Amino acid sequence: MAKLRKGDEVEVLSGKDRTKRGTIMKVLPKENKVIVEGVNVAKKHQRQTQARVRGGIIDKDMPLPVASVALVCPKDGAVRVGYEYRTEGDRRSKVRICRTCGREL
Template sequence: MAAAKIKKGDSVVVLSGKDKGRTGTVQAVMPKDGKVIVEGVNVAARHRKPTQANPQGGIDRREAPMHISKVAIAGKDGKPTRVRFETKDGQKVRVAVRGGETIDG
């Protein structure tokens, strides 16, 4: 298993699909499935019948998981960048290929 290049809380840019170019923060990462959930991106609508728990019913909108290859870390200029790993002071850190700044701490 490779190290995680995208983590929860990262700011990402969508590279393809109906939400191409949109940015958002990662809410969850599913490494076994290779998917991420990004806030405000890939929103799916589910029509719900009225039930005892939800007597109103209506349309339930929530973010659906999308493949991790469809997103890239947003650099400091807002454009997508790839991620590489470097060791600084004995610590393994993520570094943006575009610009070269460290992503974590």
């Protein structure tokens, strides 16, 4: 089970965007990376093509290593994540929890 999912709010722990927060747009499990909206933005020069009338500079969100972001708990901010098993009837499920306050994330 991946610790981070699309739509999660995370905080950046290292690099030029340290302490920045954003939402995960995409998880890249093979590379162990995530793409976070508005974080690790690279300016890309785009060449003019037939389809694109105007060339220019576009912003592109570049993937970040999973290890350099932390999930944000609404109460505690950037936290470490743990797992807990919940049993409901005869169904057992694994849930993500905040290691600081224990709430389900």
